[in-house]
Amino acid sequence: MSSSLTSGFDRRLFLTSLLGAGAAAVGLSGCAESSAATGSEGVSTAPLSDKVPAGTKLKIASYQGVQQLQFRLAKLPKPPFTVSSWLNIGAGPDVINAFRAKSLDVANNAGIPPIQAYYQGFDAKIVAINITRKPNYLFATKPGSDIRTVADFKGKKLAFSQGQAQGVVLLRALKQAGLKYDDVNLVPLTSNQFLTALQSGQVDIAPLANSQAPAYLKQYGSKGAHTITTDVVDLLNLLWAPVSVLNDPAKAAAIAAYVPQWAQGQVWQYEHPDVWNEEFYVKTQNLSLAQAKDITALANKPLFPPSWSEAIKWEQETADLLAEGGFVKKFKVDSLFDHRFESIAAKAVPEEYQR
Secondary structure, three states, rough: OOOOHOOOOOHHHHHHHHHHHHHHHHHHOOOHHHHHOOOOOOOOOOOOOOOOOOOEEEEOOHHHHHHHHHHHHOOOOOOOOOOEEOOOOOOOOHHHHHHOOOOOOOOEEHHHHHHHHHHHHOOEEEEEEEEEEOEEEEEEEEEOOOOOOHHHOOEEEEEEEOOOOHHHHHHHHHHHHOOOOHHOEEEEHHHHHHHHHHEEEEEEEEEEOOHHHHHHHHHHHHHHOEOOOOOOOOOOOEEEHHHHHOHHHHHHHHHOOOOOHHHHHHHHHOOHHHHHHHHHHHOOOOOHHHHHHHHHHOOOOOOOOOOOHHHHHHHHHHHHHHHOOOOOOOOHHHHOOOOOOOOOHOOOHHHHHHO
């Protein structure tokens, strides 16, 4: 483990605080070794069935009800399986724990949760990729802060979630600014704690989603809070599922049927920003129409690549970045992708969204 990373916090306590009860049950000692042993074993390579057996059910994550709303507004056809539950769950650590508890079959996350799951020794695979070319996150300061650039992060307390996209965005921003990990104080939190930590001054900086920033600035902008934008992106928006689910032929077929609708729902949202602003941001998130338009203006055009080569390269860079900091051990990320699903999303959308 890198000695530079031992300054500021205890690494084992840090991991335990983020990974929660599910990881504690496995035990952190030797977790990387166990994942290396189990990460690619027992994975089905059987061709996916184009027919979903009657009675098949899936438990699907839909954070803030986004998936159901997309499907309803886009008037997508009824899927050939039953959604037994839509879970309002989005944070990577929460998704991993739900996978462990067998209360969730498929989820939508960024690139880092599958890496984190592998490090914990939990077998799961990526089944769909959406490439994001523009930043989804920016850095917000606590009220009264004079921090203006990432270079100013030196010596400051930064909210850091190792198991979530926000964590990788922060690490990439620090690297881009030439800051080492021991130049800053990484405060272990999960993303749902970031706003409270900022408001209370527990941290100086926290990465916030573009959709979170307007409400925060509306409340604290007059008190000196502001945001810092960068060109750092988190490239991957993906679907993934436990290997135990993917090894069930019926559920694998159902996920293969779900992937096209997942892709089509995002395309519909992108092509109908005015409707989405009203139906989601105004009606469910209590934002003003002006705030909604500001968020939508930053939205990424969904891109579903027929080949996952770029995604695998990016995922490897992310895993290596975490390994450099001593957060995980080095490994090859190829085993995180179930290539049986590789072209499904791209084939479900118009050509302009296939890249």
